[in-house]
Amino acid sequence: MPSAADLLAWYDRHRRVLPWRAGPGESRDPYRIWLSEVMLQQTTVATVGPRYARFLDRFPTVNALAEADWAKVAEEWAGLGYYARARNLHACAKAVVARGGFPPDAPGLEELPGIGRYTASAVAAIAFDQPMVPVDGNVERVTARLAAVEEPLPGAKPRLTALAARFMEDPAARARPGDFAQALFDLGATICTPRSPACALCPWCEGCAARRAGIAAALPRKSPKAARPLRHGAHFLLTDAQGRILLRRRPEKGLLGGMLEVPGTPWRVGAWDAAEALAHAPAAAPWRLLPGTARHGFTHFELEMVLYAAPLPSGLVPEGEWHAAAAARGAVPTVMRRLIDLARLPDSA
DNA sequence: AATACGTGGAG
DNA sequence: TCTCCAAGTAT
DSSP states (O other): OOOOOHHHHHHHHOOOOOOOOOTOOOOOOOHHHHHHHHHHHSSHHHHHHHHHHHHHHOOOOOHHHHHHHHHHHHHHTSOOOOOOHHHHHHHHHHHHHHHOOOOOOOHHHSSTOOHHHHHHHHHHHHHHOOOOOOOOOHHHHHHHTTOOOOOTTTTTTTHHHHHHHGGGSHHHHHHHHHHHHHHHHHIIIIIIISSSSSSSGTTTTTGOOOHTTGGGGOOBBBBBOOOOEEEEEEEEEOOOOTOEEEEEOSSSSTTTTTTTTTOOOOOSOOOOHHHHHHHTOOOOOOOEEOSSOOOEEEEOOOEEEEEEEEEOOOOOOOOOOOOHHHHHHHHHHHHHHHHHHHTTOOOOO
């Protein structure tokens, strides 16, 4: 078993400075730790950096977030993806305020919306000094290599979780659970990387079974994933006299749930011909098909969209909200921004 | 257990 | 262009 002291010593010399990370002895705000953990789910540090700062600026406390309208939270999360996170974040803030603060341990945290096994452990360790080892992709990789686990993910997940939990048997880890967790993250992010691990620089190099076997770069193995089908959609950009565009709010659940969208057809495997598409238009108007298509990759399918545009016929009041094009670009999911950009509106750039 | 759920960057 | 991947969660 590699020594926690070795990893912590390495961490003390090489720790990354990150906006959500408290310096030695600095106080830790559970709200900030929790926000960063949710934002970092399946999202890179580089992406989160500026968005985290902006979010905190707008919602400085859990109370401010709890009291905010959903539309404001959605706008602030726009472009970050996995929008269930934003819905759960908002619901969680309300729950935390209602109960008078964050639960200070993992079981309590895991009962809150949007907080699963990983996030509960991470917040418990980092904000509340609980002896937990949060198991994220970094920790899975580090652990799979240390023990040379050849079983592919996600099947190997329980084994890796059990192996990682044993790190906390080391008193040095128990003395600094939050730092130990973040040391594992840093190790995975900077040394024990997915492609070509820098084993020569690794504080745990000597205890690593995969390194000894010469298979570190090949671990963890992953089960093959399903192919992504191509789907098609047709969307409708309605412009009013002031050059604003019509957006509407998607249903709470499912893809892009609760976010603003440019009205359109459902997304299906078959392409849409004009007559079929126009049945889904938000208003009867002189629609014309714009040249080009917009493409966007989702996790489980690829999407190709066409865009129809029309001015609002006088006297019509369609369902939805009017937004200036420039503002709309910043308030919608990326897939919708691509669509708006396809129209090359005067103020959209 | 398997699938749904976004996006941007690296190689 | 394309594949992989990033501090996962909910159902």
